[in-house]
Amino acid sequence: MGSLSVSSHRRLVHWQGLLxxxxxxxxxxxxxxxxxxxxxxxxxxxxxxxxRIRHKLPEVVGIVWxxxxxxxxxxxxxxxxxxxxxxxxGPENNGVEMITHDGSLLLKNVTMKDAGMYTVVAHLPDSSKxxxxxxxxxxxxxxxxxxxxxxxQIKQCKRVRLSDCLL
Numbered sequence: 054m055g056s057l058s059v060s061s062h063r064r065l066v067h068w069q070g071l072l073x074x075x076x077x078x079x080x081x082x083x084x085x086x087x088x089x090x091x092x093x094x095x096x097x098x099x100x101x102x103x104x105r106i107r108h109k110l111p112e113v114v115g116i117v118w119x120x121x122x123x124x125x126x127x128x129x130x131x132x133x134x135x136x137x138x139x140x141x142x143g144p145e146n147n148g149v150e151m152i153t154h155d156g157s158l159l160l161k162n163v164t165m166k167d168a169g170m171y172t173v174v175a176h177l178p179d180s181s182k183x184x185x186x187x188x189x190x191x192x193x194x195x196x197x198x199x200x201x202x203x204x205x206q207i208k209q210c211k212r213v214r215l216s217d218c219l220l
Contacts (some may be wrong), residue, residue: 089175091187096163098193104158106173110183115176116156122170122186130171131158165191 092105106116115134119125133152151159156175160167168191175183 089173089183089185091171091173091185093188093190095190095192098164098191100163102160102163102167102189103153104160104171104173104187104189106156106175106185108185109156110175110177112178113156113175114178116152117174117176118150118152118158119172119174120169122172124172124174124184128172134176160189163189163191165193167191 089109090107092107094102094104096102104118113135115132117124117132118130119128120130121128130150131152133156149161151161153159156173158171158173168189170186170188173185173187175185177183
């Protein structure tokens, strides 16, 4: 009688089960690296604002911040390069924009011109890059007062019928 082409065991052979588990984990597992991004922020004109990096990788060797979307050298705001021998930051330290120790961008005394999109690029040791985007919304001080007054009116309207409130 010839050999059976089907295993006589009811369960999988040990190596087949291991192969099945490995293949399922390979196809179903999520990527382990998260894309970096900038936490979008709102502020009032004249405030100091910190644009924080979300999901920053620990092995970053350099960070470059750009105003707008894209990597044009004319839009470079600040950069920070870390090596074992020195730390370099630039382009010029004018005191208005600076990168903090964790790579976040600190903007001092923001104006309406600072509003818009920002791009951050994290350079990794293997010469690869991670890029993230975020938005800064800047309100004029008059707009902020109007918004605050509107919230006060809404709080007062909680006590009466909504149809009696005029906003």
